[in-house]
Amino acid sequence: MQTLIVFCHLRWDFVFQRPQHLMTRLAEHYNILFIEEPVQTEGPAHLKKTAVAPNITVCQPHTNVPHYGFHDDQIPVLQGLLSDLVPEGERPVVWFYTPMALPLLQGLDPALVVYDCMDELAAFKNPPKQLLQRESALLNIADLVFTGGPSLYEAKKNRHANAHCFSSSVDAAHFRQALDAAISHPDQAHVAGPRLGFYGVIDERFDTGLVREMAAAHPEWQIVLVGPVVKIDPAELPRADNVHYMGQRGYQELPQFLAGWDVCLLPFAMNESTKFISPTKVLEYMAAEKPSVSTPITDVKVPYGDVVAIAETPAEYIAACERMLAQSAEENATMAKRMREVVANTSWDKTAARMHELISNAVPGKKARPAPVAIEAVIEKRAEPLPVQAA
Known part of the structure; x- marks a missing residue:
């Protein structure tokens, strides 16, 4: 079973939302390592691993670096903690919810890079100053881009040739x-x-x-x-x-x-x-x-x-x-x-299945994919069956 590494700005045990809905379903196909932002602690840096669901392990870094999130000063410490997550020779799928974790891609040798843009994080209160720059870099590197709704799709579709709208779904x-x-x-x-x-x-x-x-x-x-x-x-x-x-x-x-x-x-x-x-x-x-x-x-x-x-x-x-x-x-x-x-007309099961299909069919490093569904079609079909549903 292929490894799927997820870098997320939201903690697994916070509000149960898009990341949890998708990962609990994608775990049917992947061994998922869910990497949270670091927790500040005293003593030696270490990685706390917790099995939260079948094929899902939450990896919570504990460091004494006095900065929150995937801060630049955290990166060298985190690279050391995460260096042996994947067996030597395996090429994981790497999935980003936050562009701030992009430097951690180095050394992972990914088979595919996915950016699931569930929010416009730069519009939130007190965003990291490097966020927009790192998102631009991530959009250049990613093989697949998913967006959390039609408005986000409109904002990102011209910045990536393989962007797809997956709006909120429901259990x-x-x-x-x-x-x-x-x-x-x-x-x-x-x-x-x-x-x-x-x-x-x-x-x-x-x-x-x-x-x-x-x-x-x-x-x-x-x-x-x-x-x-x-x-x-x-x-x-x-x-x-x-x-x-x-x-x-x-x-x-x-x-x-x-x-x-x-x-x-x-x-x-x-x-x-x-x-x-x-x-x-x-x-x-x-x-x-x-x-x-x-x-x-x-x-x-x-x-x-x-x-x-x-x-x-x-x-x-x-x-x-x-x-x-x-x-x-x-x-x-x-x-x-x-x-x-x-x-x-929608379910998280259908959403996760369609995402898995896109991942399976994606050509690594080749951004010029078939044209995604037009936004007009996405909005029009919200009242009818939506082929690509979002979270």
């Missing part, structure tokens, strides 16, 4: 558990209805002002927020009796929270960090057949604007939530039917 069976209201999570049992919920990372992409206005406009609404708070001053978070923070939860718990919600929220701030995002949760909410309201994120508005309520201003967002809560049983049934049609 429908997992989230359909939420159709049974009886499994509602006990930790929200004390929260009266109606419940309007969000799960995900609460960071600079989350519109704290919008949620604050929602809570003030409708004190009877109970806003349930599930997920870790990252890169936000706690003082900036909306605080009210009807705003409930549940903290980070495991992937297995998410359907339980969904089961007890009346409306699902996608309250993303409209800024540089959200310009290219393709939220995984939009399809997960649909699998649970819950009404959803989103700010006008392109990769939600364009493919799903007919089934997800889109609202630009706080007043419009609040009004859209009011409409969702007031829908008749007939309206809910029509909406649920449309959601089932959308969800039926």
Whole structure:
């Protein structure tokens, strides 16, 4: 079984998202070594290896270098720690989620290089100064480029001849558990209805002002927020009796929270960090057949604007939530039917299988591959079967 080395800026035990969905499925074909960013520690540098799933080993470097991430000063230490990961003579597939790890490619003698661009990392808060330069280098080196949604595809397609759009997908069976209201999570049992919920990372992409206005406009609404708070001053978070923070939860718990919600929220701030995002949760909410309201994120508005309520201003967002809560049983049934049609056309299994096919057929070092699917076709087919689905 061929080795697949993954360099990722997200920790495996953080929020279960695109990397975990894809790697747990690609592990059917590869022995996966998932390389995390270093952890600062005292004492000798060492590599902590943890088997987290069949054919998946998380490799967590521990170093005493006083810099975070795949910093230049970390590279020599990491090269030493990773030097014997692959048996001599084997040529692994090397997969990047972050261009910052590109210097670690040296010495690996890859059979193929894949760049899975799931986010526009340069648009996030405090990006490393070398990020854009390293991404340009990675795009020159990579044999395959995958993007996390149509907006990212538009931004990268002219920079690589073998780029493919793989938008967010869904594990429908997992989230359909939420159709049974009886499994509602006990930790929200004390929260009266109606419940309007969000799960995900609460960071600079989350519109704290919008949620604050929602809570003030409708004190009877109970806003349930599930997920870790990252890169936000706690003082900036909306605080009210009807705003409930549940903290980070495991992937297995998410359907339980969904089961007890009346409306699902996608309250993303409209800024540089959200310009290219393709939220995984939009399809997960649909699998649970819950009404959803989103700010006008392109990769939600364009493919799903007919089934997800889109609202630009706080007043419009609040009004859209009011409409969702007031829908008749007939309206809910029509909406649920449309959601089932959308969800039926995508799965992480199909996405991973298509990616494996592209890897298997790629010619190393040859960037001029057959033309990828046009973005117009990707968007058009989001409401119908999508041949290349994303995460």
